[in-house]
Amino acid sequence: MHETRDRLVNCFALVFPEMPAEGIPRAAITSVEDWDSTATVTLLGVVEEEFDLSFEPEEIENFDRFGSILDLVSRRLA
Amino acid sequence: MKLAEALKIVKTPGPQDVPPLRVYLACGFQPAHLELFFAAHLRNRFPGRPVEVRLGLYGDPTGNLQRIAAEPLDAAAVVLEWSDFDPRLGLRGQCRWSTEVLADVQSTFLERADQIVATLKQAGGPPEVAVCLPTLPLLPMSHCPSQRSGAFDSALRAAAASLAESLSRLPNVAIVNPGRLDQLSPPAERLDVNSELSCGLPYSKFHASAVAELLVELLYPAAPKKGLITDLDDTLWRGILGEDGVESVSWDLDHHSRMHGLYQQLLDSLAASGVFLGVASKNDPRLVAEALKRSDLLLDPDKLFPIEAHWGQKSESVARILRAWNVGAESVVFVDDSPMELDLVKSRFPQIETVLFPTGDNQGIYGLLGRLRDLFGKAKVEEEDLLRVKSVQNAGTSPAELAEPGEHFDSFLQRAEARLTLSYALDPDDSRAFELVNKTNQFNLNGVRYTRGEWHARLKQPGGFLVVASYRDKFGPLGKIAVLLGNRQGDDLRLETWVMSCRAFGRRIEHACLKSLLDRFAAETVTCRFKSTPRNAPLREFLESILQEDPREGLTIAREQFAACCPPLYQEVQEIENA
Numbered sequence: 207m208h209e210t211r212d213r214l215v216n217c218f219a220l221v222f223p224e225m226p227a228e229g230i231p232r233a234a235i236t237s238v239e240d241w242d243s244t245a246t247v248t249l250l251g252v253v254e255e256e257f258d259l260s261f262e263p264e265e266i267e268n269f270d271r272f273g274s275i276l277d278l279v280s281r282r283l284a
Numbered sequence: 285m286k287l288a289e290a291l292k293i294v295k296t297p298g299p300q301d302v303p304p305l306r307v308y309l310a311c312g313f314q315p316a317h318l319e320l321f322f323a324a325h326l327r328n329r330f331p332g333r334p335v336e337v338r339l340g341l342y343g344d345p346t347g348n349l350q351r352i353a354a355e356p357l358d359a360a361a362v363v364l365e366w367s368d369f370d371p372r373l374g375l376r377g378q379c380r381w382s383t384e385v386l387a388d389v390q391s392t393f394l395e396r397a398d399q400i401v402a403t404l405k406q407a408g409g410p411p412e413v414a415v416c417l418p419t420l421p422l423l424p425m426s427h428c429p430s431q432r433s434g435a436f437d438s439a440l441r442a443a444a445a446s447l448a449e450s451l452s453r454l455p456n457v458a459i460v461n462p463g464r465l466d467q468l469s470p471p472a473e474r475l476d477v478n479s480e481l482s483c484g485l486p487y488s489k490f491h492a493s494a495v496a497e498l499l500v501e502l503l504y505p506a507a508p509k510k511g512l513i514t515d516l517d518d519t520l521w522r523g524i525l526g527e528d529g530v531e532s533v534s535w536d537l538d539h540h541s542r543m544h545g546l547y548q549q550l551l552d553s554l555a556a557s558g559v560f561l562g563v564a565s566k567n568d569p570r571l572v573a574e575a576l577k578r579s580d581l582l583l584d585p586d587k588l589f590p591i592e593a594h595w596g597q598k599s600e601s602v603a604r605i606l607r608a609w610n611v612g613a614e615s616v617v618f619v620d621d622s623p624m625e626l627d628l629v630k631s632r633f634p635q636i637e638t639v640l641f642p643t644g645d646n647q648g649i650y651g652l653l654g655r656l657r658d659l660f661g662k663a664k665v666e667e668e669d670l671l672r673v674k675s676v677q678n679a680g681t682s683p684a685e686l687a688e689p690g691e692h693f694d695s696f697l698q699r700a701e702a703r704l705t706l707s708y709a710l711d712p713d714d715s716r717a718f719e720l721v722n723k724t725n726q727f728n729l730n731g732v733r734y735t736r737g738e739w740h741a742r743l744k745q746p747g748g749f750l751v752v753a754s755y756r757d758k759f760g761p762l763g764k765i766a767v768l769l770g771n772r773q774g775d776d777l778r779l780e781t782w783v784m785s786c787r788a789f790g791r792r793i794e795h796a797c798l799k800s801l802l803d804r805f806a807a808e809t810v811t812c813r814f815k816s817t818p819r820n821a822p823l824r825e826f827l828e829s830i831l832q833e834d835p836r837e838g839l840t841i842a843r844e845q846f847a848a849c850c851p852p853l854y855q856e857v858q859e860i861e862n863a
Binding site for chain 1: 286287288291292295314316317320476478479481482483485489
């Protein structure tokens, strides 16, 4: 779980390089100014690439908070 | 390239004091990763420049093409998928797949294809446009099973091929070669269904990267190499001349050496496109001369120059060949079947591209042929490409060698019947002028290079002049050999770019150009945007001979000063307004 979390933090850091590392676990689409639909698509791609996963369209609704993405990825990796 | 790598490249801040490269990416779908990869490949191509990728609107492929002409751009990339011709051809297009609908889709496709050609034909667009035509599999819309090419699929593919053919005739348009894309991105792995349904981007990440990479290669191709130096034994032919004999070395099917014949065919074709071909072989020169007379050779032996066949070091042979061609090692490829020889040459000339000829590995040789074609490939062969080879073979680069023994140089120039044609046409599509500016190192005022976009924009500036000089004398034509670019400010001419091919050295062409420029504009001074570079010593020496001192940046040459130092000129100079 810790390793998954760290790798996901790295994905966020790539897409949002301005975001302080300690703020990433609390990041949400409503609180991060740069997080728009384009950033969601990029984040989705980076996460898919990092974890070698492909998400179904309905799962992408979870791509709005760090925590929900972590849950989704952890479930898929389990 | 991975998406994470592309992000790192794109998010790294570029230099702020350089104007950005402005490139438009026109596609009807959501560009997302394609845009990222495109920007990353552009940044890799131009590490010292910021890149600005402008995007069109989602779902508006035609409007996006029209926007290309409306914006000031350096270049544009156009990516068209089946659904851009008719949304019913995409995963998101909701329709019945009836016979009537298929017929209608087909006719819509043809209409849209005509519109695309008409839009890209319009004047005023960017100087370079790269187009990628549909790359994804077609939906299973027709009743045919996938192993059979049905009428509907065949008609659409034929229409796409016809569109490619029409677009490739436009001078500023380059089309992505589907065969090359197949090598980089296997067709079965291109479509990402989830991504298309959720985000509107139909490309897998891998495919998006491959398409972006090829688009950037088309827009900003690497400069083609100028010369190839080849070994002979077990390279140009199969066998060892000194051991097997002239009649026993081979390059045919019967002797299982056909791949060497194909290598000869490729070299012959390279020579026909203006590539220098030289030979560096440890061999008996007498046997080499005999072997090169064989009538079944698939390469014109006259195109091999110089031939360095002896038992000395190959690095010495290469040094002599480079001197004869008067080109730098960075523009040359050395092919040999011996890794040791390649290593020795590389250690003497680190910038030369060394390529192992994999004798006995037919598949490897086949791959080598493609690689060599890419290293030397050019979209168009200019007349000057061929003149360059001919003039070097005739030793025409050195007037001193053409003079009779003991003849005074002035009397030689006098009888050379030289004619210098100076064209003042501001023609941005003169590709030879653009090439000269971007390839010339030695006689170069400052080493400044231009992208096509910058060149076009520069030539549109009011008050500017462009001089393209062509030269011929009784020994033959040299073609277009010099370019001068600048503008006039009162009595002063501001010279921003001045290049002259090294083939034209020693004929006082530089003096004639400067004199004609001063006379034409009745100018009193010429101010040069001079900058010393590691390789522009010939230009520096020319300026020094006039100024009688080390040239400095922003130097000015006065008319009287030039007249006092200008040696006698014997060329007949003709000025023309149109190329």
